[in-house]
Amino acid sequence: MAAELARRGFPDLRPALLAVAQHLQADGSRVTDLAERSLLTKPTVVHMVDELERLGYVERRPDPADGRAKLVAPTARGLEAEAAGREAIGQMRDAWAALIGERSMARLETELRRLREALWPPA
Amino acid sequence: MAAELARRGFPDLRPALLAVAQHLQADGSRVTDLAERSLLTKPTVVHMVDELERLGYVERRPDPADGRAKLVAPTARGLEAEAAGREAIGQMRDAWAALIGERSMARLETELRRLREALWPPA
DNA sequence: TCTCAGTAGTTAGAGTGTCTAACTATTATT
């Protein structure tokens, strides 16, 4: 994914940044939530958010609901990167389907989803 | 895998070491070959082999076929770790099959193999 | 309402993993 994003004009989104950024909600996420979803510690996520902020992909806003918390939200550039990422995923998916056949690709997706939901049931 | 191996008595086999060690042939592999298979650079592999040697999992022997080359071969302990790893893989596979059903698991394996062979055809 | 335990985020510092550049020794080519 980082290589695909680099080719599309986002060469500074390294894999470790994507590990965190992929979980960002458009209206802002808490550091604690990002840490839990990305299976990383809070200090690690803070570091990655620092970097994403420095690079212009996210900004920190105070959380109106809790004075201790902050919301990490994507900037306009962050949203562009997300759109590019979704496009890249779609193209990779189609390229793979072309290799093994649409039928096989659909089965693969179905079974992977099934396993994911068995291992990490959606809340 | 590192967590499973730790539980089985090999707590010092970190993920980065497994990335290299998983490609070791029983009769010895060259650093260049390990680098290509693990998608890492030669200096990185040298570093990991240094570590694996220090921990007692591999040893370096001269390659009788080429005076420049060396063969990195598993020690007795290295072979024990490999056996433990294979056992762990089998148990994880069965645990997942119990979650999603043997039929689904078999389909998943078939389609993953198909994709792997399309992306990286076996030489 | 005051206190204090718990939670959100952060900072500091260390260890690990990975790379590029440059080097040595040996082999293959001409």
Added chain:
DNA sequence: AATAATAGTTAGACACTCTAACTACTGAGA
């Protein structure tokens, strides 16, 4: 015999991740 290519290595820098310890704020109970 000279030179190019290859196998492995060393040096040094940067990136990633962790644990421990800290600040600020919240919320529950006396």
